[in-house]
Amino acid sequence: MIMTTSAYTSVRDPETVAAGPLPDAGAPGRWRAHARLVACLLPALVIGFAGFQRRWMSDDGHIYVRTVRQVLAGNGPVFNAGERAESSTGTLWQWLLVAGGAVGADVATVAMYGGLLFTVAGFALAGVGAAVRPRGDGRGGRGLLVPCGALVLLALPPVWDFATSGLETGLATCWIAGAWLALVARPRSLVTCAVLGLGPLVRPDLALVSVVFLAAQWVRVRPSWRGALAGAGVAGTLPVAYEIFRMGYYGHLMPLPGVTKEASRSLWGRGFDYLWDFAGPYALWLPVAAVTTAVLYAGRSGVRRVRGPGGPGALRDIAPVVAPLLAGALCWLYVIKVGGDFMHGRMFLPGLLLMLLPVFLVPLTRVWGVAALVVGVWAVACAGALRVPYEGRIGAGGIADERGVYVRQNAAPHPLHHDFAGQPGNRAYGALVREAARSGAPTLLLAQTPVAGGAPGVTGVYNTLGFSGSVVPLSGAALDPIGLAYPLAAHSEGIVNGRVGHDKRLPDEWIVAERGAADVPEGLDPERVDAARRALRCGPLAELRAATRAPLTMGRFWRNLTGAMERTSFRFPNDPVRAERQLCGR
Incomplete structure (x- = not known):
């Protein structure tokens, strides 16, 4: 130097x-x-x-692809339009x-x-x-x-x-x-x-x-x-x-x-x-x-x-x-x-x-x-000759032969644009997303369960985020309950003994509440959904949503900058009722 x-x-x-x-x-x-x-x-x-x-494309590689497509579409370096993640x-x-x-x-x-x-x-x-x-x-x-x-x-x-x-x-x-x-x-x-x-x-x-x-x-x-x-x-x-x-x-x-x-x-x-x-x-x-x-x-x-x-x-x-x-x-x-x-x-x-x-x-x-x-x-x-014992699969400890998994699930030796020809669950999710996009109605897909109302366009919630991001239109939202591209899920508490890199799982009640769905799907507790709605308006959760979704004025940029350390360390309970008590004092 x-x-x-x-x-x-x-x-x-x-x-x-x-x-x-x-x-x-x-x-x-x-x-x-x-x-x-x-x-x-x-x-x-x-x-x-x-x-x-051995050329191939990983699902996490497709996470990059969606962000790049958003930049080229004029939406900024984000995964979902309107949310800075x-x-x-x-x-x-x-x-x-x-x-x-x-x-x-x-x-x-x-x-x-x-x-x-x-x-x-x-x-x-x-x-x-x-x-x-x-x-x-x-x-x-x-x-x-x-x-x-x-x-x-x-x-x-x-x-x-x-x-x-x-x-x-x-x-x-x-x-x-x-x-x-x-x-x-x-x-x-x-x-x-x-x-x-x-x-x-x-x-x-x-x-x-x-x-x-x-x-x-x-x-x-x-x-x-x-x-x-x-x-x-x-x-x-x-x-x-x-x-x-x-x-x-x-x-x-x-x-x-x-x-x-x-x-x-x-x-x-x-x-x-x-x-x-x-x-x-x-x-x-x-x-x-x-x-x-x-x-x-x-x-x-x-x-x-x-x-x-x-x-x-x-x-x-x-x-x-x-x-x-x-x-x-x-x-x-x-x-x-x-x-x-x-x-x-x-x-x-x-x-x-x-x-x-x-x-x-x-x-x-x-x-x-x-x-x-x-x-x-x-x-x-x-x-x-030397190979891992779980070649082409996910091992007992949650570690995957990642390329082998996607080769098998796509039934292709060099998967690039994943169609998941060998994975019926992913194919069914992709078909539902495309059908919802054609209908034009506001739709929230909790995995493969459609929920009426909510944000305009298609909101898909799926663990396989790169694939979800490739099928959900750029005007819609591809959310993952793990939190790789979803700030609310990223700040939730982790799951004990979850898979490495996948040990967070935001409960569906939070997603229904945060995305404004009109209907509460069968199997979810309406009281927990209501508690989540109230918690989202309190304290650090309200600030997290404003930091990532409010219009980016000079004042908002400054508040984001000065509050970044505290915001990064913030975590909230997965249970909406407990989160409401903790954040709202109720």
Whole structure:
């Protein structure tokens, strides 16, 4: 972090010169250069092929699609017109999809293939970063390289699956690898500061990576205090500006899925179950042991080549190695703390990539050659035979082979626009929504039970939110009782021992009351509906509704901004009677 970017206009960073692939004279030098280029690009080509063979679109990917369609329709970055709810966890991914949709492309197709392109680019950037990183091996980084950490990633089915899926995982892969390359090759540039600061916009939890990488950049450069302030300002400008917009526009500190999934809670037991669900089926301990052994053995000889006995020079040399290791470990620790996720392996992929970056490609020495051979044998076995025991289904712990589930439910090898040909319940819901939209009458669909009256258009309430959002017209409302895109449900109390990521369920009485349905459906208690109607007019619930549904005047923006912290932490009881007593004092 320094005050100017001119350091690279005429002279390259001497550290990069020492590490870069300087040409050797004659045919042997050209052969080595070609071999290094192949080593850098081959993992990207392999993941491109594997990801294309497993291409698909997740239901959560379709949540992004509806928000993008709302933006393009002029309704703003919302899931339902007239209600300011941020359902997109990956802010930058959402706006990239808006750019793709703005040129007329199908948004779902852009999401699926865009994710693959970003994944391929990420693997290529990781390879280049491994090639130019100073190694302290006395050879200037110009020897032959072989894949090692890259083989671990390429062997894992979750990596193939989430190379597409329509989610922000591909963008996260690209940003992580690109940020590391910038840290390695251009630590003195303000452009690097800007890139490193993007983590919170890729995914909120990747703010951890931004902090660690920015600290490593400071260690490498040791700028003046003015340079440090300039770098911090460049790194934080866009994330801070968007956070101010988020607080004022949505009235929350984080995207709504972070509220409904209780991103600050601690569920360590579930988290370790999620870790074992990822590491156990693939015997991930084997490549970890091989790589760790090689690192320890090579480190004993390499430490003698580090300049001096220690101090700033040594710290500067090891910062590009320590930073991704530390950032990856913190990412895994956070995932374990919050209880993991319901998609097999997905949330561990960014942290795994980070921890493997320093050994993504390794020099062809005796030690690393043996390690790469062991990892290669494991990789063949893993890619060819090792699978989760619940392939194509949801496991006993609520964790799903997400791609397999949607392939089976859509009866298609590469589901993009989900028709759920193999899932009668979802098909029936879609038919009801389309029929209600054709009728033009105000209709509230509680799952598959029509209720007369209420808000204009079609209001569909369904757990499969991406599918619901794709069939409910943009002028209607697609609500989920889980709360991924529905503020009222997001702020309700959770269900004890519910499925990870789905452990909230807003009772139907609240939805009937909040959406103004004229009739109370059979099976619901009218007194509980009345209690919910009264509670919605009291205290924090009334403020929550105003923050997300009242016209966005300057005064409303300011109240949203200043009340965002209190509003984000607010929760109310699921029981309408108890909620009325608590909120209204009755």
